[in-house]
Amino acid sequence: MKPAFLERALSRAEKLTSEQLRSILGEVVSTNDMLEAALQSMFDGIVVCNLRHEPVFANKSAERILRMAPGYGANPLWIYLPDEELKDFFYKTLTAEETILGKEFALQGSGGTKIIAISLTALLGEDGISGTIVHIEDITDKRKKETQLRRAESLAALTTLAAGIAHEINNPLGSISIRIQLLEKMVRAQSSESPGMIKHLGVVKEEIERLKQIVVDFLFAVRPMDIQLLHDDPGIAVEEVVELIQPEAERKGIHLKSRTCKDVPRILMDKRHLKQALLNLMQNAMAAMPEGGTLRISTEYIQDEIRIAISDTGTGIPEELLTKIFEPYFTTKKNGTGLGLTITFKIIKEHSGDISLESKEGKGSTFTIHLPVPQKEKKALPQWQDSATLAGSQAEE
Ligand SMILES: Nc1ncnc2c1ncn2[C@@H]1O[C@H](COP(=O)(O)OP(=O)(O)OP(=O)(O)O)[C@@H](O)[C@H]1O
Ligand SMILES: [Mg+2]
Structure with missing residues (x-):
């Protein structure tokens, strides 16, 4: 539809002065420019x-x-x-x-x-x-989001179902475990105590413990976490975990090198859970270096986030497994549950953070945790400092 002023102008065009025509033309050109600009600015x-x-x-x-x-x-x-x-x-x-x-x-x-x-x-x-x-x-992003949502929904439904079953398995496991203990006592009390029977009962007990552990780990992985976010220092959480694994690292011939940048701002974190996430990553890193190696942990404040990088010089992860390792139950270890990274990922997501990963087969892997720094904690100019609290660990040159 033509604008009303143009309709009027057209109906009496022969009576208009050249000045009036110029002004109307100017108006038309600017409306046209605006429409063109609007169309050009469209994302579609x-x-x-x-x-x-x-x-x-x-x-x-x-x-x-x-x-x-x-x-x-x-x-x-x-x-x-x-x-x-x-x-x-x-x-x-x-x-x-x-x-x-x-x-x-x-x-x-x-x-x-x-x-x-x-x-x-x-x-x-x-x-x-x-x-x-x-x-x-x-609609690339729209489709991607829809697929992710569908996947998340089906995963959520599946985990609710599986959590229910795991819970139900827990109860009979508990009573089997008690019965086995009673049986063991009875066998031991008998005068003709059979060593074979005690051995078999021992194996049954061990297997039950394993099943219980699987159920506990599974429920921990799928249940909503009881995360309590408080203002705290992530550098201290890192140091405490490094200290915790120090003896194991020494035993395995692994050099621990920890670096924390000075004045790390406080973030909203749940120390117990964050330490669990860090421990899982460090244990994986150590497991990837059966012949020894170097485990580096660096805590940086960069681009408004805290980055905790855990680097090993171990086996590395084959490219085709990179997308699989965070999946529940994916493990390449004889005694692994495959829930370590699933739990770690969940904990970091509960902190509104993320995990990135770089790995080269035969060279090693780096898992980096990214944690957001709240607006009011943001500081300027971080500097590096080597962790002083680490007994025996080597500071990076
Ligand atoms: N730093 C690493 N280097 C090489 N492979 C790794 C590393 N971290 C994880 N992986 C691979 O990812 C798999 C899954 O790790 P995840 O921690 O979820 O389970 P797991 O370590 O196998 O079992 P659990 O944590 O219960 O002991 C591991 O079995 C291993 O193959
Ligand atoms: Mg693990």
Whole structure:
């Protein structure tokens, strides 16, 4: 629809002075510029085609998403598109003058696969249909989020079910365990005590303990955590865990090198759980160095976050396993539960943090915990300092 002032001006155009015409033209140009700027600023792609299907307008997003060849205009839209599937789609739908709503395409590009949704509607002018409007939406992130949400939902349903079963298993396990202890007592009390029987009972007891541990670990991994976030010093949590593993590291011929940057700001943390997460990572690192090696722990304050990096010079993780190791029950160890990293990840997520990982087979791995620093704790200019509280551990040169 034309603006009212333009309607009025047109109806008495022959009576207008050149001054008035110039001013009206100026108005039209500025409205046009504003509309063009609005279309160009849109995140979605817009292409307007005339009745011959030639693109008379395309905004920057459309050019980018469809990878339109420059200098378009004189030929139908599909001529300017490099993607064969899109060419075919536009040829068929534009010539058939179809209305399309959100037809999805997966386009391969240098940055990976992009999922786009294309809609085609008739461009309605005052004298009827004067072309087609093509609307292109990049729905890659939307789809990704939907998939993640679906996955999280099915995982949540599954874990609730599994937690229920684990809980139910716990009760009979408890009573079996008591009965076995009673049986053992009875066997020992008998005058003809059989060593074979005691041995078998011992094995049964051990297996029951193992089952109980699996149930306890599982419930810990899936249940909502009782996390209590308090303002605390993450550097101290790191130091305490390093101190804790020091004797084991020494026994295994592993050099511990810990570095903490000075004036680490306090963060919102649950010390007990954070220490558990750190311990899990350090134990994995030590397990990856059966022949000894170096375990480095650095605590940095960088880019508004605390980064705690735990680096080993161990076996490293094969690339194909990198996405698997955080999954519950994934383990390559004979006696591993495969819940260590699952629990660690959960604890860090409860701190609104993240874990990143770099690993090279045969060279070692670095797990980095990222923890956000609350606004009011932010400080400037951190400096390095070697941990002083570590008895026997080597400070990094
Ligand atoms: N630093 C590391 N170097 C090499 N492999 C690692 C490292 N950390 C984890 N992994 C791999 O990831 C797997 C899963 O680790 P996770 O801590 O979840 O379970 P686990 O250590 O096997 O068992 P648990 O923690 O119960 O003892 C390990 O079995 C191992 O294969
Ligand atoms: Mg582990």
